[in-house]
Every structure is written in C-alpha cells, then in structure tokens.
Amino acid sequence: MLTVSMTVNGEPVSRDVEDSTLLVEYLREALGLTGTHVGCDTTQCGCCTIHIDGISSKSCTVLAAQVEGRSITTIEGLGKDGQLHPMQEAFRTCHGLQCGFCTPGQIMAGAELVRTWEGPLDEHQVREEMEGNLCRCTGYHNIVKAILSVHAETRGKVDA
Amino acid sequence: MYPFIYRRPKSIADAVKLFEAGEDASYISGGHTLLPTLKARLAAPTDMIDLAALPEMKGIEETDGGILIRGGTVHADVASSPLVQAKLPVLAGLAGSIGDRHVRHRGTIGGSVANNDPAADYPSAVLGLNATVITDRRRIAADDYFTGLYETCRENGEIVTGVEFPIPLSAGYAKFRNLASRYSLAATFVVRTEAGVRVAVTGAYNRGVSRPTHFEQALDADFSPEALDTLEIDPEDMLSDPAATAAYRANLVKTLARRAVARQGVVQTFK
Amino acid sequence: MTPFPALDIIKSLKSVGQPLKRKEDERLITGKGRFTDDFSMPGQVWAAMVRSPHPHARIVSIDGSAAMEMDGVLGVFTGADALADGLGQIPHNPVPSTNFDVKLTGRGGTPVYIGEHYLLPADRARYVGEAVAMVVAETRQQAYSAAEAVMVEYEELDWVSESRVACEPGAPKLWDTMDDNVLVDATFGDIEGTDAAFAKAANVVEMTWVIPRVTGVPMEPRAALGSYDAETQRYTLYAGSGGAVRQKHELAKVMGVEPAAVRVLSFDVGGNFGTRNRAYVEFGLVMWASKKLGRPVKFRAERSESFLTDYQGRDLVSKVELALDADGKFLAMRADNLSNVGARCVSLSPLSKGSGLITGSYDIPVATLRSRATYSNTMPTQAYRSSGRPEVCFAIERLIDKAARELGYDRLELRRKNLVSPEQMPYRNAVDSLYDSGEYEKNMDRLLEIGDWAGSAARRADATKRGKLFGLGFANYVESSIGSPKERADIIVHTDKGIEVVIGTQPAGQGHETSFAQVMADMLGVPFDDVTITLGDTDVVTAGGGTHSGRSMRHASTVMALAAQDLVDKATGIAAELLEVPADTISFADGLFGVPGTNRTLGWRELAVAAAEKSPEGLRVRRDNEMHQPVFPNGAGMCEVEIDPETGGIDITRYVTVDDVGRCINPLIVHGQTHGGIAMGVGQALWEGFPIDQGSGQPLAGSFTDYGMPRSDNMPSFICEIAEVHSPTNPFGVKAGGEGGTTPALAIIMSAIEDALLPLGVIEIEMPATPLKIWSAIQTLRAGQNAGENA
Secondary structure (H helix, E strand, C coil): CEEEEEEECCEEEEEEECCCCEHHHHHHHHCCCCCCCCCCCCCCCCCCEEEECCEEEEHHHCEHHHHCCCEEECHHHCCECCECCHHHHHHHHCCCCCCCCCHHHHHHHHHHHHHHCCCCCCHHHHHHHCCCCCCCCCCCHHHHHHHHHHHHHHCCCCCC | CCCCEEECCCCHHHHHHHHHHCCCEEEECCCCCHHHHHHCCCCCCCEEEECCCCHHHCCEEEECCEEEEECCCEHHHHHHCHHHHHHCHHHHHHHCCCCCHHHHCCCEHHHHHHHCCCCCCHHHHHHHCCCEEEECCCEEEHHHHEEECCEECCCCCCCEEEEEECCCCEEEEEEEECCCCCCEEEEEEEEEECCEEEEEEECCECCCCECCHHHHHHHHHCCCHHHHCCCCCCHHHECCECCECHHHHHHHHHHHHHHHHHCCCCEEEEC | CCCCCCCCCCCCCCCCCCCCCCCCHHHHCCCCCCCHHHCCCCCCEEEEEEECCCCCEEEEEEECHHHHCCCCEEEEEEHHHHHHCCCCCCCCCCCCCCCCCCCCCCHHHCCCCCCCCCCCCCCEECCCCCEEEEEEECCHHHHHHHHHHCEEEEEECCCCCCHHHHCCCCCCCCCCCCCCCEEEEEEEECHHHHHHHHHCCCEEEEEEEEEEEEECCCCCCCEEEEEEECCCCEEEEECCCCCHHHHHHHHHHHHCCCHHHEEEECCCCCCCCCCCCCCCHHHHHHHHHHHHHCCCEEEECCHHHHHHHCCEEEEEEEEEEEEECCCCCEEEEEEEEEEEEECCCCCCHHHHHHHCCCCCCECCCEEEEEEEEEECCCCCECCCCCCCHHHHHHHHHHHHHHHHHHHCCCHHHHHHCCECCHHHCCEECCCCCEECCCCHHHHHHHHHHHCCHHHHHHHHHHHHHCCCEEEEEEEEEECCECCCCEEEEEEEECCCCCEEEEECCCCCCCCHHHHHHHHHHHHHCCCHHHEEEECCECCCCCCCCCCCCCCHHHHHHHHHHHHHHHHHHHHHHHHHHHHCCCHHHCEEECCEEECCCCCCEEEHHHHHHHHHHHCCCCEEEEEEEECCCCECCEEEEEEEEEECCCCCCEEEEEEEEEEECECCCCHHHHHHHHHHHHHHHHHHHHCCCCCECCCCCCECCCCCCCCCCCCCCCCCCCEEEEECCCCCCCCCCECCCCCCCCCCHHHHHHHHHHHHHCCCCCCCCCCCCCHHHHHHHHHHHHHHHHHHHHC
16 A cells, blocks of 8 residues: 555645556546546547646556655546636537547546647647547547637647 | 465565565566566566666666666656756657556666567667666676567666666657557667668567667768668568568568668657 | 328428537537446456357356355356256347338248347357356456356357358258258249340349448447345346337346336446347346346446357348340349358347348349348348448449449440439339439439549549559448337436437437427427436336337337327317317427417426326327338449558548438538448448358457457548438428448448459459458559460
8 A cells, every 4th residue: 555645636645545546546446536547448439538737648557656746637627616617618619529528538638639739720730639539439530620710719828 | 366475574675685685576666567477377477576666766867977877767767857858859759659657657767678579679789779688687788688589688686776878969760660569570770870770670680689780881981861772681580470571570670670770869669 | 192181280390401500419529438348346346258269069067166265256057057957049139120220031931040149058068159158246247257167068060151052961960950051042033034134135134242241349348337236126237229118128028027027227328329229148147147147247248259259240142133225224233142140149130131122223123032030150130220221332333333234335324314203203113122312323423523523533643653552432321220120218308407308219329309300399489408308218218129221210200200190189288278268179290289360378497387287297299100111212422542552452432322211300410420320331342241250160250450440540531412302201391310330331332443444454453452451452463464464
C-alpha cells in the first residue's frame, strides 16, 4: 500500500492505494470520478485519455504512483467555472458522440491536440493525431469536424 | 495485474541497488510495453522500480559524437526537439511516428531500446545510424547491442541511460504498419555515412533488427532504388504470422528500402 | 398492405425534422454518464470467470479448493452448483417468430433444436472461453488471480469450427440428441417455377460467397452488478443491455422467480450493435452469487473476454445463382445460405432476416432459398448491425457484378433495368417479403450525381499516374426493419417539471431522449425542452420491446402518437369541466385547449394541476401498441479506393450514400447512424475478422493487437444524403436509419477492390481484404498474366 497524492481538476487529493493501482483505477474507484472509462486491456482504445500537466496520456497505462505530485485533468474538470470547454461544446454541436463511452477520451485528446498544435491543422493531420482514440459509433466523421471547428475558432488559444 | 512493490529511486545508482535487492525486480519507464504485459498477466515482478522521473535520465544535447538523447526522454520530446529536427530530422520523424499521440507522451527511448521489441522503431534507427547505447555501466556499439528477437547484450539490471546518435550524411525511414496493432510489419532505416551505407530493418527479420548487408553493398556502389532491383530478401529470414507471411514481409522490406533510398530526409509511413 | 390511418395528432411539425442537439450529451460530454461499471454498491465484491481453454471438452471435475485458500476469495461456483440450486436456462427464444419473419424450421418442418444454455454448463464446454466456473472475491484482482487457481479436469473432444465442415454428417457433434449439427434446414420459394426459369434462361451466373465472422466490439466491455435483498426477496441488476424489460423476464425465469422479483437497470449503454440483445451468463451469475453470499457482486469483462465471448456476428456462406434472359432481365434466383450459429442457439435472426431479402432491390419473379444453420465449437452468433442483410446484399450485389462482367453489361445499367419500380410498390418479393415503399432508381441516380460518378474517370487517370490502382465500387441495398412488435408508452404531465414519457426502447447511442422528445413535443404542442424521456429502469418501464432491428423510432413514434391522442382526449375532458362547456366544443392547438371564438384557454400545466387535485394519478395515460408490418429502408452507395500495388495498402478516397429512411426525425442523428454504420461495414470488408486456428481450435484475434478496427486515420469523411419516402405502415411514415450504412458497405468496398484489380484480372479475395491479401492477389494475377503470355 502507498499513499499517493496529486492534484486532480485543481483539487489536491491523497489516497492510500495498492502499489499496482493504475491511474484510471485511482480516478474511478478512489476518487469516484467515473467519467474516465476503461475500454480495453492493451492500451489501444484511448477511452481512458486524460491530461497529466496538460499533456494527453492513457490513464490505464500509468501507475497512480508515477504521477505523485502531478496535476491531472479529467473530463469532469475540463470545463472552467461552470462553463463547458469549447471542445465539449463542439462535440455536442457537431454530434461527435453517440453512446458516449469513448467521448471523454476523445474530448480530452482533441482538446490537448488543439491547444498544443502549432500552425495550421487540416483534416488529414487530425485523423492521424486521433488514431489512438477508437470510436465504434460515429465513424469519426463528426469527431474530426468538431476538432477542426475548435481549432478554426480558437486557433489553439484555449487553456486545457 | 499481480501485486508488486513500487519503488522510486533517487538516482540511477540507487535504482540499480534497488533492482539487485529485489526478488524479481523490473524497471518501469514509460510503461507502455511493461504495463500491458503485466495486465495480460504474462509477468509478475515483485518490485517495480520507476526510472521515469529521474532527472539524470532526461534531456537531449549536442555532443562531439552527435546527439545524445537520455533514456527517459519521451518520444514526443524527441519529435519536437529543435536540435533533433535540425540535425537529424529523420530521427525526429521516426519518434513522431511511434504508436499514437498519447503513447508518444509517455514512451521513452530507454525503454524501447532496452526492450528491443522486434517491431519497435528505435532499434532500426540505433542500428542504422550506428549509434552508441549508453548504460549505467558502459558504452555499447549498436552492432554489438542487439543480439536477437527481444534480446540485447544487457546484463540483468543494466539500465539504458542514453543513446548517442552520430550525424549521418543523410537518412531515410520507411515503414508499413500492421492494420490492427499499428506496429511495423516491416520498416527500413537507410543511412548514408562517411563509412558507407547502412540499412537497418525492424519488424521483419526473425532474428530481430538486422542489416541486410547485400543491400548495403549494392547501395554503396550506386545509391539509387534501382540498385536493389535484382536483389531479394530471403523469406527464410522473415517472421511469418497471420498478418504478414514471410514472402510478403520480404517484399515489404525491399519495397520500403527502395522508398527510403528514393526519399532521404523524410519518414514515410504506409498502411 | 393496409396503410396506417392518419392521426389527427400529427399536425404541425416544428421539432420533427430538425437537427436539434441532443439532450443526453450534457451528461456524456462532462463525464456524468451512467454506464454499468460506474455503479457501485456498499460491500460489493467481484466475480471472475474460469473459462475453457478448449473448443470442446467434457468437464470431468472442478476443484476450487486451492482458489478458496487464496486471499479474499469468498466462493467458487460451478454448473453442478447451479443445477443443484435449481437455476434454469436463459430463455433466448432464438427462433424469430413475429408474423412476418421467415419461418425457419428443422429438416422436414421439424422444430428447431435450440440446445441448452445454462449459466454454467455442467456437462461440456463447447467453445474456447466458455465460462465453466465463477470465482467471487473481495477485489477484482483477487478474483481473477483465484480463477487461475481453479483446477478443471477436462476430457478433450473432437471439435469443428467451420460451418461447411460442421454441417456435414460425421462432424463432431455439439448436441447428443441431434443426428448432426444442422438445426435449421428449410426451403422457401417456388421450386418448380425457379427450376423452369433456370431451364430456359439465356445465361446463368453463380458464385459461392463467404461472409466471415466478426465481433461487435462495443467500446464499453460488458458488465453487471447484481444484488439481492433478503428482506424484499428481490434481485436488482445493473447491466447495460438491448432491452431491460426483456432481460428482466428472462433472468426471472433463470432464477426461478416471478418477474416482479427482478429489477433491471440499464441506463447509459456504451454501444450495442446487437451484442447486447441477449442476456449474458454473467448477468444471472452475479445475481445468483449475490444471493448466496449476501453481498452485491460485480463483473466487468476484460476486453480480451469481450473479444472471446461477446455474442458474435455474421459467419454466413451463401451460394447464389442468377438466371438472366438474353437482354439481361433477371428471371430467377437460387440461394443456399448456411449460417454458423456457434455452440449455442442464441438467435437465428441473421439467417431469418437475410432469408427475406435475398433478391435485394431487384424484381426477380421467382426464387428458391434453402436456409440452413449449423452448430459449431465457436462463440454463439446473433444479430449484428443489420443482422443478416449485409450478407445477402453482398451476395446479390456481387453476383450482379459478376454477371455484368461475364456477360458484357455495364454494372449500373444491368442493375437499373432490373430495379423494383415505385409503381410496383408495395412489392412482394419472391421469398414473400412485402416491400412497403421506395424509389430505388431515383435514389441511385441521386447517388451517382452527388458522388460525381461521372468524374471518376479523371480521378482514375490521376491515381494511375501516381502509380496507384484505382477502384470504383457500387451497390444498391434494401433492408428490413421488423423487430419486437409490442411497445408501451406512458405519458405523464407533471405539475412542475414538464412532460415525461416512459418508453421501453433501449438506446445505446441512437439519441432516443432527443428524437422521441421531438416527436412528443410536436404532438403536444410544447417546447422540445419541456419533454423528458425515461428509459431503462424496469421498476418504471413496465413493458417494451428494446432496441434492435431499427424498430425503435417506428414503434415508439406510433405508440407515442396513439398515447398522445389518448392524452389529448383525457385533457379535453378536464378542460371541458374547468371551462364548463361540452367537451366537443373544446379544440386543441399549439399546446392549448380552448373554445374557439373565446379567449379562454388552458395549458398542460393547469390541466395537470386540476387533474392532481382530483386523483393522485394526475394527468397521465398508458398506451400499448402492437405492429407487425415490416418496413424496408433502402438506398445506394459508392466508393473510390486507391491501392498501392507494391504493398497492397488501400486508401478510401471517397464514400457516398443516399439512404431512404422514411421520415427523418432528426437528420443530425440519422447522419450519425449512417456514418457509424458505414464504418462497421467497411471494417468487416477491410480489417475485421475472427479467424480460428485450424490446428488448435483457438481464436487468433483476442485483442486490438490482432483485430483491426476502423480508426480516424483509415476512414474517410463521407458524403451522405437522406431521402425520405414515407412508409404507409405507420403514422409518421418512419422506416429506419440505423442500419442502412452497413448493409451495402461490404459490397461497395469489395466491388471497388475488384474494379481496381480488373486490369490485372479477376480473383476472389475473401474479407477482410487486408494488404496481405490484396498484395497476394496481385501476385497471383500477375503470375497468371505472365503464364498466359508465355504460354
């Protein structure tokens, strides 16, 4: 057992967990933040995507202990001051989600992509950069649309 | 996963001590090879020694020998490094083609080189560029380092602390990805150096990352795709699985070598 | 076919037809979704399954003693224990039996032998991965570790996985009471007429097509949380499904209790596609364990368990023959369809649905169909996105491609001259399906226009210059939507929170909370925001057919319309009392009840308040409806591909569809369904497959490492258009929009690949057409060409 402390969505947290606890388990079970989902066991689906210090990562393939002291953002904390993040809005406007299971991961991935991408961003690049996030419902067409729309509107000036 | 004890060393030396003290210890860096293995219950280390946060393991710098990339540097940082982009753009491009975006934010060069996955990208760059693998206890030439499928000459507990890449005259990388796993079914790294052409192939050979020397000789004489026209890769040397037969891999190796020769300075990803 | 009578309640449509943003998104984009694994109960413990490593083996003994010694382990349960406790089988009811389903039978009209499906088998494991025991422990890790320690002694038996081998006499048998593995063998159509037509045909084309097995891969792995309340003697089960009401009744039978003793909660479901249409053994197992242990028991499948043991899809072999006259008119068709049911009969929907559509979009006067189903030592199959229709669409469309090629016709013109025409609607096809409505040629023309078919020659030339093989693919489709015939709607007009509709469908992404609200809002004349849809808790949803086969909007909109009409009648009575006028002087418009010519009107809330004062029930209605008449969504699609001949790599550069969904309630949602449906079909054509190693019987694709998926970087953007030819079978004219994207996709992609390789020759490539297979085909064709040249 270890005590693992970090900041999650701006709040400091500390929990005693098994050493082998994955970050996604810490978030879902220790903190009750069930918005981050587990979709596979081979690090290939991206449903568990969150931000570590603003950078997208698959929380199923990080030990909670490895992010001791770091700042984690989950889908629950992406919006600020009760406002939706532009990527959340865009997914809704563009119908970039259906069942919603992969959606938190898609939104977190898309938000980080737009925030950190330098220069113009085209459809081909979005499709390449989003290959790590599987979706079975949408066929990706509207997800790509949503991400491109946010980039066009904000040109990457959003804090994520 | 089976339970283990997590240990956070304060230095590389400390990490080695913790490894030796453990019953059946494992190092973890980016974790994107190790943790899936543990989740599949294919391994049960007793101790998990975390190298990822060690400051000694981070950084990219110019050296007399070329570019030194420390073992804990993540792929995304290599891909976006102004130094690597300027001096060795194909290496930056290779790092930027590994896995997917999120994997690149965590996976490290040290982990990749230590593991020597037969379909990993970095081993072909290390072997192709004739890089030096630096560990906590010695420096190892690339030609000596890779010894077989998943095999390296590392001793038990030896940590890859960095890789030093010499700057070539030119380099090119062409890869063909498995449509499911996105690992390479074959990938060729073609390099022109002062001492001649080196070709390193990953994903395809059944003995791990390898150099088809007959290709190198032909390209030494004539550095053009056509120089490879009459040469073949022996299917007997190739891995074979439901996704790619030996004959198909042999074809890919040759095709990708031609394409890497034809377009030096870039990374070409096919699928 | 008697058209559904017009309903007064459907008048001015303001919300219906609009691309309104979805209500459910608010919780889903903020991480507040309620998927099964998101629920936890105090004191809960975890279950893990002990799974057979063998495709076929007698269970000799199960020894859980070593497992029981391990940390946290609370129990080990076997099939023998389940029988001793009197647990029953899951009543899958696999033979489709609505009025218009093709009636499948065993040989000679005998009943279909549906085998057994207990929660845990006591006799044999019949497929790799079949659960033979359950371990329950305090933590999930402990349960999975302990499952590895359960010692099962097996006696391995001969096994068979391929349907064409399994159906032969002498193949290893799954069920002792059967003579062989063939559970369905029925012939339909006019045999004499077909034979006569073939005899005098100018040309006959034939082919055997294999549409291999795939698996649904919903992104949410299946999960279940069961608990038992000893005081109330009720089970509560959280489990994402395709219909909580159905599963409540099924699991009540398994547990041997009255349905009232079971509550099933299925809220947010992370994709269904057919995989969740039938109950899983783990659902009953956690219920049972929770009673035995006195604690809630939770199960969540690993993705590898999902790959191995989700109910799977497709796996059909179809031999088809087409007879044509000298002008290319289709005279007759024969089909022999063999479906691989797997080890247990869970649903014969794919074979049945496909059987009704073998002639596709074409006017083929006579046909004979032999439909067979065989058991095999593989995971049971059931309905999967457009259950049965992509298979038969593939068979007829690809056969027509072959006919065009061999007989020298243009593939579009050969189709055009044989399409069912609007004048023929409603059209009874040669296997007795009555197509309700459609404008097939018009859709085809529109498709060719928006897809710029005419411009493809220039794109082909450009691709060729770049060293690529360019392929142009096309297919028409017609598919069916039947589904469970009954549906129920409750409408409750609250005094303080708008209008609530309780309905028994079970969405997994189709947006029912939104589209149903649009329908109800327009009928009751209220704002869309004022209507909420309640689903998924069987203590509230008392009846309903679930969601499958594209049934939901058609059944829901109809029963909601009938209920709304009842509600307006009831409200009129209340208004009449309040206004002290005769009821027949009240009129209802724009959400208000009033007497024309006066300014006295009453709104829904006022009437609800008045009703609440009179009775605790308040202002509400319940309506049941039963509808059997199927509808037939239809359309056309095309694609362009570029193949790299040196690697076999393939790129989809264009994908276009026109889909007649009947009335479109929400185009945003319908387009989304088309997009997702296309991806599923393309996935099967190019990347997805569930091969079984013929030496060991082991499935080879147990993870995303081996199972290729549509991803953002291998799918194109789409050009999709909705056509609306209203169906006369229901008051809104709805057909269905959920499965038309998938139905023609297999044929569209494979015809494109064939077109790309045509300059080299013709060779059949079995799906998935991976780069390896495409490259190998090119090598074979080139060798053939060389041989030809050297001959």
